[in-house]
Amino acid sequence: xTKQPPREVPEGLTPEEYYRLALxxxxxxxxxxxxxxxxxxxxxxxxxxxxxxxxxxxxTKIPRYPVPLYAEQKNIEGFNLxxxxxxAEAIESFxxxxxxxxxxEWPYGNLGALFIRRERPDLAKKIxxxxxxxxxxxxxxxxxxxxxxxxxxxxxxxxxxxQRILEIDPxxxxxxxxxxxxxxx
Numbered sequence: 328x329t330k331q332p333p334r335e336v337p338e339g340l341t342p343e344e345y346y347r348l349a350l351x352x353x354x355x356x357x358x359x360x361x362x363x364x365x366x367x368x369x370x371x372x373x374x375x376x377x378x379x380x381x382x383x384x385x386x387t388k389i390p391r392y393p394v395p396l397y398a399e400q401k402n403i404e405g406f407n408l409x410x411x412x413x414x415a416e417a418i419e420s421f422x423x424x425x426x427x428x429x430x431x432e433w434p435y436g437n438l439g440a441l442f443i444r445r446e447r448p449d450l451a452k453k454i455x456x457x458x459x460x461x462x463x464x465x466x467x468x469x470x471x472x473x474x475x476x477x478x479x480x481x482x483x484x485x486x487x488x489x490q491r492i493l494e495i496d497p498x499x500x501x502x503x504x505x506x507x508x509x510x511x512x
Contacts (some may be wrong), residue, residue, distance in 0.1 A: 331355070336363045342371035346381050353384075356403040358394045358433075365389065387496045390431055391462035398428045405434065409441050417441060432461040432468060439471045448478035466496050473505060 332351045340348065345368035352361035368381040405420035421438040424431065435458035442451035452475040458468035473488035485505075492502040 332360075334360070336360055336367070340367070342368040342375065342377040342381070345371065346377050346384075349381065349384065353388060356399060356406070358390050358399050359396075362389050362393070383496060386464040387466040387499075390433060391465070392430050394428070394431050394433075398424060398431055402431070402433050402437065406437055409437065414441060414445065430461055432458045432465050435461070436465065436468045436471055439468070439475065443471060443474055443478065446478075448475040451475040452479060464495050466492055466499055466502075469495075470499075470501050470505070 332348055332355075334357075336348075345364045349361045349364040349368065352358075352364060362385065365381045365385040369378045369385070372378045401420060401424050405417045405424065408414075408420060409417035418438065418441060421434040421441070424434040425438070428434070435454050439451040439455035439458065442448070442454065452472065455468055455472040455475060459465055459472060462468065469488050469492045473485040473492070476482075476485035476488060489502060489505050492499055492505075496502065
């Protein structure tokens with residue numbers, strides 16, 4: 328098991344080390360530490376490849392607006408409830424979070440994914456469209472929205488969503504998988 332990174336962003340790392348640390352923070356759902364380390368990676372190598380990767384990651388995988396620790400933790404709680412099979416409780420948690428923090432796109436994305444899993448692509452589409460309005464670069468929102476559109480039979484809408492993903496994050500492995508699926512259709 329990988330050692331958990333420190334809660335406080337350390338000083339004195341290289342841009343690449345900050346970038347890798349940001350990936351760990353994001354994986355844990357620690358949005359603001361991820362944001363801070365990505366900014367440090369960009370500032371440490373403003374014209375380099377690391378800055379380019381960090382900028383793309385910041386725009387596509389970190390919430391558009393800063394998120395309070397409480398919202399971050401409640402989103403993790405909802406995600407864990409969903410993963411543990413407590414879907415009704417997860418839905419309630421995400422809906423409360425959306426009501427309290429309407430500019431935080433991740434609960435919309437998690438709720439949309441949950442609705443897809445519950446075979447409610449109509450509800451998923453509605454909530455995911457709100458997520459990508461909040462953050463037009465939110466890759467997971469676009470991925471889930473494309474899946475919902477496919478389930479609703481809106482292949483052209485799904486194709487447009489896939490094109491958007493490829494524009495904002497061309498190296499995204501999930502987008503490549505979706506692209507292969509569309510080509511097979």
